[in-house]
Amino acid sequence: MIFESHAHYDDEAFDEDREELLESLKENGVGTIINVGASLDSCEKTVNLAEKYDYIYAAVGVHPSDVADLNEENFAWLEGLTKKDKVVAIGEIGLDYYWDDVPRDIQKKWFIKQLELANEVDLPVIIHDREAHADTLELVKKYRPKGIIHCFSGSAETAKEFLRLGMYIGFTGSVTFKNANKILLAAEVVPEDRILLETDSPYMAPVPYRGQRCDSSLIPATAERLAEIRGTDAQTLINKAFENGCRIYGINAEELK
Numbered sequence: 682m683i684f685e686s687h688a689h690y691d692d693e694a695f696d697e698d699r700e701e702l703l704e705s706l707k708e709n710g711v712g713t714i715i716n717v718g719a720s721l722d723s724c725e726k727t728v729n730l731a732e733k734y735d736y737i738y739a740a741v742g743v744h745p746s747d748v749a750d751l752n753e754e755n756f757a758w759l760e761g762l763t764k765k766d767k768v769v770a771i772g773e774i775g776l777d778y779y780w781d782d783v784p785r786d787i788q789k790k791w792f793i794k795q796l797e798l799a800n801e802v803d804l805p806v807i808i809h810d811r812e813a814h815a816d817t818l819e820l821v822k823k824y825r826p827k828g829i830i831h832c833f834s835g836s837a838e839t840a841k842e843f844l845r846l847g848m849y850i851g852f853t854g855s856v857t858f859k860n861a862n863k864i865l866l867a868a869e870v871v872p873e874d875r876i877l878l879e880t881d882s883p884y885m886a887p888v889p890y891r892g893q894r895c896d897s898s899l900i901p902a903t904a905e906r907l908a909e910i911r912g913t914d915a916q917t918l919i920n921k922a923f924e925n926g927c928r929i930y931g932i933n934a935e936e937l938k
Contacts, residue, residue: 682712683919684926685897686851687773687807687831687879690716690737691726694883694894702896703734709898712736712923715930717773717807717831719744721755724762731767738930740770740807745777748791756794763802769930771799772807773831776820779811789816796824805929807831808848814839821846829929832881833867840867844875849929851877854887854895857906865910873913877929878904878922 695702706714716731717740718724724741731739741762743751751759762768774795776788799806806828810817814835821843829849833840840850850871856864868876878900880886886895887902904915904922911918927934 682923683710683897683900684878684923685711685714685880685882685900686829686877686922686926686930687717687853688714688882688897689719689723689884690714690882691718691723691730692883703737706897707736711897711900713738713926713932714897715740715769715807715926717770718742719773720747721750721759724759728762728765728768731765738767738769738932739765740772741768742770742772742774742795742807743791744773744809745775745788745792746780746782748788749783751791751794756791760798760802763798763804768804769932770805770807770828771795771802772828773809774806775809775811775831776813776817777809777811778813778816785816789820792820793824796820796826799826799828800824805829805931810835818842821848827929829877831879832885834864835867836863837867837870840870844871849875849877849925851879852903852907853879853881853885854891854899854903855885856903856910857888858891861906865906868907868910873918873921874925876907876918876922877925878907878919 716727718727727739806826831851882895908915
């Protein structure tokens with residue numbers, strides 16, 4: 682049973698066939714999906730998806746590229762969403778210095794606010810860290826959330842630092858790309874009880890599907906590459922990632938079987 686730890690099925694890329702696709706994923710061995718909010722609008726849509734489908738759970742949070750829209754009023758609304766039964770994480774939150782389209786001090790302000798919220802409501806965080814490893818690591822050290830570094834793109838040493846802080850590490854189809862050497866070196870050092878499989882659907886489709894719309898049925902391609910580099914087999918990795926996903930998100934595995 683595949684545990685998809687990070688997808689965006691509320692995205693407009695799925696507007697034409699969302700219901701049909703989501704039903705087909707169960708037939709393709711996808712047992713659990715964490716759908717992750719990235720903006721205020723997508724958080725609302727994410728909660729609605731979780732309420733509609735028994736195998737979908739929600740994460741609510743605002744991506745660093747969208748935090749310019751936040752204020753105290755709508756942040757209070759976001760906090761209210763955390764009380765919903767199937768909200769299992771605060772995310773996608775963090776820092777993005779690649780696009781850098783929101784001033785870094787604004788990104789940090791709302792990243793901190795969302796880290797504090799996660800600690801207050803005792804939920805894990807899902808952290809977006811793109812070319813902001815040092816600042817992200819500094820804030821994780823300071824606020825000590827539980828959670829996941831999503832779509833990991835750092836070095837093995839950076840991975841070890843996050844692991845020492847108790848974080849889980851999520852890997853997407855990017856591990857199959859030609860320029861994935863650094864990520865694969867990091868994947869080698871992540872213990873089997875801290876690794877998660879994710880797609881970031883509709884993005885990051887693994888080879889040989891790169892450039893196509895991604896969905897959770899493609900996770901085995903990512904698992905195959907990770908298993909190869911780690912000296913195991915894909916099904917063992919899928920099984921461990923299922924256990925890990927249930928643990929970090931506080932989902933009862935027995936209820937999913």
